[in-house]
Every structure is written in C-alpha cells, then in structure tokens.
Amino acid sequence: MREITSPPLVSTAGHRNATDLLMQRFRSDPGHVAFEVRSGGAAITEPWRQVTTQQFVHEVRALAKGFIAAGLQPGESLAIMSPTRYEWALADMAAWFAGAVVVPIYETSALPQVTAILKDAEVRLAVAGSAAHALLLEQGFEQAGTAGLGVWTMDARQVSDRADLARLAAAGAHVPDAAVEQRRLLADLDSVATIVYTSGTTAAPKGALITHGNFVGQVLNVAAAYTEVVRGDGNTIIFLPMAHVLARGLQLICLANGMRIAHLSDPRDVVPALGALKPTFLVVVPRVLQKIQASAAAAAAKKKLGPVWALAQRTAVEWGRFAEAHDADPTVRAPFGLRARHALFGRLFYARLRTLVGGRLDFLLSGAAALDAELSLFFRGLGLPVIEGYGLTETTAPLTGNMPGSIKAGSVGVPMPGTTVRISEQGEVLARGVGVFAGYRRAADNEEAFEDGFFRTGDLGALDERGRLTLTGRSKDVIVTAGGKTISPAIWEGYVEGDPLVAHAVMVGEGKPYLGGLVLLDPESVAAWAEREGISDLAGLRIPHGGGAVQIDDSRLLSAIGKAVNAANAKIARSEQVRRFVLLLTDLSEANGFVTPTMKLKRGAFTEHARPIVEKLYAESGRRA
Template sequence: MRDVALAPPAVSSSTGGLADSVFETAEIRPTLPVLARRSGPASAVWEEVTAVELRDQVADLARGLIASGISPGHRVAVMARTRYEWTVFAYALWAVGAEVVPVYPTSSRDQVAWILRDAGCVGVVVEDEQGVMTVGSVCASLPQLRHVWQLDTGAVGHLADAGAVVPLTTVDSLRRIVLPDATAVVAYTSGSAGRAMGCALSHRALASPCDTLLAGWGHTAAPPGEKPAVLAFLPLSHVYGMMIQGLCIRGGVLMGHEPDLSDASLASALRSFRPTYFYAVPSVFEKIYKEFLRTAQQSGRGALFERAADTARTFAAAVERRRLGRGSGPGLELRLQHALYERTVYRRLRAALGGRVVRATSGGSPLSRELSLFYEGIGIYVHDGYGLTETAGGITMQPLGREKSGTVGRPLPGTQIQVADDGEILVRGPSVFHGYVNDEGATRAALPGGWLATGDIGHLDGEGYLTITGRKKDVIITSGGMSVAPAVLEQRLRLHPLVHQAVVVGDGRPCVGALITLDPQFLAHWRAGLALQADVPGREAREENALREEIGRAVAAANSAVSPSESIRVFRVLPAPFDVASGLLTPSMKLRRDAIVRHYAAEIDAMYEARSRRARRPVPQEPAADWDDADNVFR
C-alpha cells in the first residue's frame, strides 16, 4: 500500500436499531421539536412536530404495518420524494424489524421491476397515481409483492386506523429484538455502469457515522444559543440523504422536508425555514454561486460581485494558511476590504440561504477548492466530505480548526483508509456494508482482505488529508498512452457560469476532448447582455462567435490546472443538457459516462475528425497544425 491514514478510536458502538432513537428522545425530551412540515404546498409557515408526536405517529404506523402482515426481515420499498411521510414510514418499518428499500421516484419501469424483484419486496410505498401505475405495470413479475400504499391518498392514516387493534406492546417487543448488525436498508447503487446492486446496510453501519459526526461536530451546526435546523431536500432515496435524516433524528436537530427541487420552491423553503446548517451536492453549490453572479450582473453590480468574490477567496486562503500554521493570516488591507464587502455583499448572499447558515457540507463528488474558499470567505464554511453507498454515507470529515479546502478531510474516528499502488482508495470501518444482496461474487470482489475497494482514486498527504481525483473506471488513456483523470478538468469547466455539465472524453484518441452543455438561465442572461444589433442572420453569427470564444476561455481556464499533455484540445457544445429521462444521468445526478459516449458517438467522431482535417491541411509558410491548440466545434 502506498498511503495509509488511521483515525482516532471510534465513538462507542450503538445498541439496538435505528428506531430506538425516536422512542428514546420522546422519553427524555418529549416536547423537543424534531421535524417540521409546511402547512401547505407553497406555505411559508412550518408546523413543528415534537419528539413525542413523532414517536406516536411512528408507533401507530408500525401497528398498521403489523396488522398488514409486515414482519421482521420483510423488505418494503419506499418510492417517494423527500417528504415528511418518508421519514415516518422508514422509522415505523425499522420499529418492526423490517428493511427499507429506497427507490428513486423517477426510476423507470424496468428499474422499479428489477429492484423490487431482486430485493424480494413484499410491499412498496409510492407517492402518487403515477407511482401506482408504474408499480402496477410490473406487478405480474413480482409474486412476493402484496401491498402498494399511496401517500397522496392517505396511506399513513389508513394504516394507523387498521393498526388500532394491535397492542403497543407488540411494537415495543419487535423493536427491542432488533440487533445492531441486522440489515436496516438495502440501498441500490445508482447503476452508472451496469445493473444496480443492492447494498445491505446494517443499523450499526447507518448509525455509526451519524453518532461520530454528532459527537465531534454536532456543536457547530448552529450559532451558540440557537437550535440547529436542517432543510432536507436531496433525495432520501440516496444514502447521503438518509445519513442527514439519521443525523437529525439521532441528534435532535430540527429537520424540514422540501420535496420540490425547482429553484423557486427551494429558494422559498430556505427563506422561510431558515436552516442553520446546509447540505448539498457540488452542483447545487455551483448553481447557487452562478445565481449570485447572474443576479448581480442583472442589477449592474457584476463587477462589484466579482471583486467581492475574489476578496472572499483570498481572505479564506489567508485564514486557512494561518490555521494550518503556514502564515500569519489576512493583512490589514485585506481585512478592511473583507469587512467592507461583509456589509455590502456577503450578508446579502447569506440571506439567500435563510440568513442563519453557519456551516455546510458538500458530498456526492468533490467540491472545487475555489468554491470552497468562496463560501468560507462569505461566512459559510463548507465541509467537503467523502463516502459512498457501500459505507452508509460519510467516512471522512474536515478536522475542526484544521480544515483544508480542496481535500475531503481525514478519516472519521474508527475508520481506516489506504491508497493502493494503483491509486485506488480502500476503506475499513464500522460503516462498511455487509455485501451485495444475491451476489456473493460481487461482494468478494468489493471486499478483498476485509477492505472495501471503493473504485475511487486519490491520494493522502503527509497530514492524512484525502484528496479524490476521480473514479478508477473513468480514467482516460489516449492513443499516445497518456492517462488522464477527467474529474479535475470537468470540475474546472463547471466553474464557468455558462457551463452546466462537462464530460471529458478521449479513450484511444490522439488527445483529450470534452462534451459541454450550457446553463440555460445563464445563457439567456449572457445573450441579453451582448447588445448586438443589425439583422438577425448577422446577429446570430456574431453571437455564435462570441459564445465560441467564451467557452474557449472556459476550456483554457480548465487546462491551466493540468499539464499540456492532459489538456482539452477539442470540444463540442451540445444543444441540450444531460438528464435522467434520457438515461444520461443517474437519479442522484451523476454522469452515466458510458451511456453519454454511446449516445454522442457520432458527435465525438465528428469532433475529432474535424480537428484531424485541420491538422492535415497545409498552411503556406507555416508548420503543419498539430494537437497543441484547442479547437472548438459547435453542433
């Protein structure tokens, strides 16, 4: 092994199952507000649910599940957006010893059929009529499926009524026999390559990172004297969302649910709920930054925002050097500039997130150092953590007072990380999964020698901080033998406000290329700001030339982060973003690289062929063109 990082001892291991925390909190602090729900779909009023109210709802629903024949070990799928009932159903199922199988509500008919059949689900919770129709269309191939409960038609209330005949002592008896190592969740991988596999996660595995994070970092989730609050909006179908749910329930953190991910609904929820801690994936942090910039430019304050953003990054970098013992911190002039922008810019930016957020966490993929420094500079430190489905969520975190932007921190207490000779990250610890259901071969391959082979590549520095550089299977090898990890280039490209998505290609090609999609909102704003005149055909040509030059600058900026041989030399701007419906994104918004390369095979061929023709074309009194200058190709 090339690098090894050991963490401090783990927090004492949990006993019992995940549902115990609901019942224990209700016993100790019955009036503590633990959940919040909107009084109406677009309401700015949030109704708080106390610990004892949640306990009673979970117990009543658990009685209804028992009356319906749900027993310990049964698997029940939950196929809904992030809403209040998702949490109540999950804890009711755990209270009776059943296993939760999260399913994205946007899953296709074939995906739903595969997961329900592979997991052997006896029941499924759906959100609406569309969910009923999807499940109904595959019922014939699911002989074990006996129940379909629909949330929008009052499934929670109907089950609670049906369970009135079941004694509460029955729920308590079943809950108390749930062991920490019993399976709590069968979470299916997003299937970015091949068919999704079900990861068996125990109660202990899901509880361990939550308890460790609460013990070491829980006090940072709110300003002193304020109750911590988190707005849950990412899918609870993803292990990241489930970990946040577990942190809130186990730590007494007020959690609100926002199922609508549209910009308007999320912005409204943040302003009205006013969380103290924010969690998201990098694309959300990127989108928020671009929205800040777009709003500033529309109001004629674009230059002011860019100066303030540069100052924020410079200030945060100076603060980082001081806390790592590598500098004296911001100088007087920088402190004065930062104080000025705090009064005029930064506090207004924080207000867009509700005005109370003090810290945040980014997960799902690495967050760029530039963005991390920006948010820290405006007063919101973003912890960039690392984890995956097979580890029940986070396995690293930034040590308090020693945070280092651009890394994902150090291993959590009780977790060990090694980096193999080929750069693959190996993990061992209490949150690692039992294995893949119905696939012993895949389980053995994933756990060689008791270590989880993550499939991610990265490196540990001399202080034990982990940096993720990409996925092992995503590494590109050009025809010249150059190995290129695409993540760094893609991350840099997305920093440009016009770039929405980027996929680096080049396997077996003479150089690295990129497929780029544009951010629709910022593109419209950018076009409005061009102020081009004259006839429509002429305007369109000039607009295309200006856009080509702007994306060329984004490519040049991305190339500055890598060596010349790893640089993007050809690119193509695509007419539409990648999305889940087309099968080019996973439900957790990750790129399906193989599918994208297949889908755009003709465009990729044409992109390289166009550059090859230019390279072959003789130029009088000039050397033949080579692959050293970036070419840009628009579709």
C-alpha cells in the first residue's frame, strides 16, 4: 500500500479559533474540575488545589487583560520559557485571548538559542518560569536588539523592577471584558496560533507556523477517535515539556473534553504522583517504560526472585502477543497453561505494578521515540496497553496512532482522522491533513519541505495491508558502506536502546567495510545494575566534563551490552548487523550540543565529535559483537 486516508470524524465548523475549545466547555460545565495544581513546596502526596473550568477562564481573562494593558497588540508574539506547570497553561491560553501568537522556548535552551528565537519570531513580550529564565530572556532581548515589552515571571518576586503575573493581571484590571472578548475572536482557523521551533536533530531549528485550525482539527478528531481514552471522568499528568506541541495538544484535548490535568516539572516526581493522583491515561516516552520494567526486575532480584520474574516477564509478553493476535475476537481464550501462569504472576507481580502506577490507568500512550515491540507486548500482558503513535511538530503532534482494540506492537498505527499518509517512491513518509502546519516562517525553509501538496517528514516507512505505518529510519541518516550497501541505522539502534543500560546507540560505517556501533551508557542505570550485580568498582562512573567522551572497557559491562547487541543483530539481515562496538560515557546535556531539548540525539553532531573514536574502532581489532 502506498497511500491511505482516514476521513475526518468531526468538522471544525462552529469553532472560531482554538479558544472556543475552552469556551464551549466552560458554557457546558463550568463547575467541572479542569486542573489539579500542586502548591509551591508541598509534598507530592499532599492534596492538590483543584481549579474548575470557570476559575481557569476567570484567571485567563485577567491575565489577558494584563497582556493588553502592557501594550501587546493583536498578532504580536509572546514567548513562554518555563518548566511544565499550571502557569504555562494559563499564559498560553491568555495570550490567545489577547489575540497574540505564542512562541514556546524550551526551559533548557541556552542564550544563543533564546536570542535566535526572540529575534526570528519578533517576540514582543515574554513570560519566564524562574529568575534564571527571566535573566536569559532579558539578555536575549538585548542581544537580539529588539524592543520588548518586558519579561514577567510566574512566581511572585521580591525584585521591584521585574513584575510577576499576578501584578501584571492586577495592572490590567481596568481593561473591560468586552475588549478581551473582541481580542479573543480576532483570530480565525487560518490564523497562526503558535510558532514552534523544531528541535533540529539534522539541521538548524526552523519556526513551524501552526494555525488555530490545526489545533482545533486535531483536538476534535483525536478525541472522537479515542473515546475509550478521552472521557469526562478521566485524568492525566503532563510531565512532557510544555514547549513540545504534543503536550499542548494533549492539554487542549483534556480541556475540551473535561479530563483533569495535573502538571509536573520534574519527571522524577511522576511515580509518587501516580499514587496520589491516580491517572486514567498517561503520555510517556519509551525510556520511562524501560525504567519501570528494569525497576521491577531489580526489585525481584533483591528478593531473590530474579528467575521467577524472568518467567513472569516472558509470560506477560506471550500474553500480550496472544491478545494482539485475537483483537478481532477477544472472546477467544488463551491456552490453559498460559492462563494459569498469567493468573499466578498477576497476583505475584502484575497487580503490584498496576498499583504502582495508580491503579486506574487504562492506557499508556508512547511517542517521541521508537518503542520496542516486546516492551509494548510486556505492558499489554500486565494489563496496561500501550498505544504507540507518531507525529512531528509540523503535524501538530499525532499523525498516526494505534487504536484501542487494534494495537499492533512495532507499528505506529493508522492515520489520524482527517489525515492522508503517502509513501514516496524513495520510501519517505509524506503527510497531508488537518494537523499539517501552514509552513515554516522563513520561505527558504519551505523550498524542499513539501511534495505535491504533502509535507515531507524526513522519515522512512511502509504501510501494511491495513494501512498501519511502520517506521524504518530517517532519510538523512542512511549509511552507505564501502561495498555500496545502503543501511538505515534506526532499526538496530532502536533494538539496542531497548536495554535500560543504554542511553543512545549510534550505528557507524559510512564508507567502511562493515558496520560498527557506539553505545552511550546511561550512568544512572549502570550504577543501579552494578549495585544489583554486587560490582562496587563501577558505582563511581563519572561523566567527563568539557564535552569529551570516555571509552569504557569493563569486561562485565561489555558482556552485558554485548547480549543486547547480539539480540539486535539477530533481528535484522546479516548485511545490516554491527560487527564491532565500543561503550562510551559522555555528557548528554543539551548545553553540550549533542541532544535536542526533547533529548533526541543529534547524530551528525555526535558522530563528528566522536570521529577519532570511530577511526580507532576500525583501526584496531575492536570488540566483536
């Protein structure tokens, strides 16, 4: 199959712009709890403050008045740089109520990135999450040479020359409600709602123009497609960066459909928050699922139940595979032996894991990176189905997704309603539909971005007979060996990255006689593994400073990682297998330039930096996988 279209389920007619998603909910059920907000400094387990839709609309209007009083004009840009928190949502919606365009900036961005975005987007006013962010924004305005209307902080400040949002709202108290309503209705579905700068794994960041119609079309149609997930008595926790379009799209879906939202700025707080808030739905990245599985294995090993857990894990995968094979007829019973084992391990392990994540989770949604098929099957076997999806900034997040009752592990599912996916002659995934953006801010960036009216995603993939998409790599990441063989490294890398000890895996071999691998270790996971194995001399692994990479030659780690490499090789053709690999430890912070704000590895930047290591890998005998 070369092309498939999913027709829209809901029309966008009746919506002036994205603010109507909130206002229609406000008119239908103003007293419904929309947010659960953690008080500053309060423990995760303490009661969270509840904010109704009516209260949220009141706060949004008040802040919008402040933006208007500060001099923000319709169509001008407002930047938000902050960790994920309730005030991010407040500032985002208030900017739209004031008729502005929102420009998110990742909280981890460095001054040159902040400056470039402020200048390119012609930002007039900025909202900061902390004093440090406020300073960066102020310096960015100065270096960009643009006249701003000021930087406002989310927290109450003691410094008189830097006001907070509460003071800003108070300063706008004289602005009449009618003026805000007039501003709110200025934008239509074709108007730009936000300029989101791509994370740039293969090129310089580009400003994607996402319209109000993109948001409205996605929110209405995704909610209609996932009625088992999106429901009024449900709730979720958002801990992805709010600068990411997926988090903002998810928030709008919840706001429009009455799902309670809680925000967390630190992913390490997620596990204790699950028990306190008991979400029904959660968006995660595969790394989170890997760590949950690894933690369960570690807990079992500590109780001398390692072999029992290993069998429980295999049983969960087997159960998940059986369930997937019989999605069309869920009344088919599994073989007696599998049912017996699954019931036993359900009491020993699975129920406890479900309780650990709050006890109410119906589904997990995984995105941002490839999800190992066996990991997906494992969670399904636990009773926690994982809906894997795929999308980009330019598609306003979800482009495709598996559907409840029709989940195919290893696939990223079918096109979202209102979307067409086409596979080009070169194997590239092309997209057209309600979520596909209006183009990039700079005309030059659009020259090769579209083909025959379709957006070129840069990803390689294939459609099966049911229209489900499977991704096979990045079009710009292919490796051509000395023998002329063209290899897409993403599949092997994804398999190896399924090991919790591995932060990133990079296949190399451009112009070489065979393929090699650079395996970047996860220090936190390695330390936990060393403790479980009783290895004391690995507990002190230190990440090198200054952007360097250190090679790790510990035989025990090489053996452990070698199993993951061998397992990955066994799943692919011989010509695509890695023959030699090295273990590396490096600083993977965004400041080092090797990862994007969403922690995706910039392959080009890293492999260029690691060129001496690659040359050494081929010059010496190396390590055979």
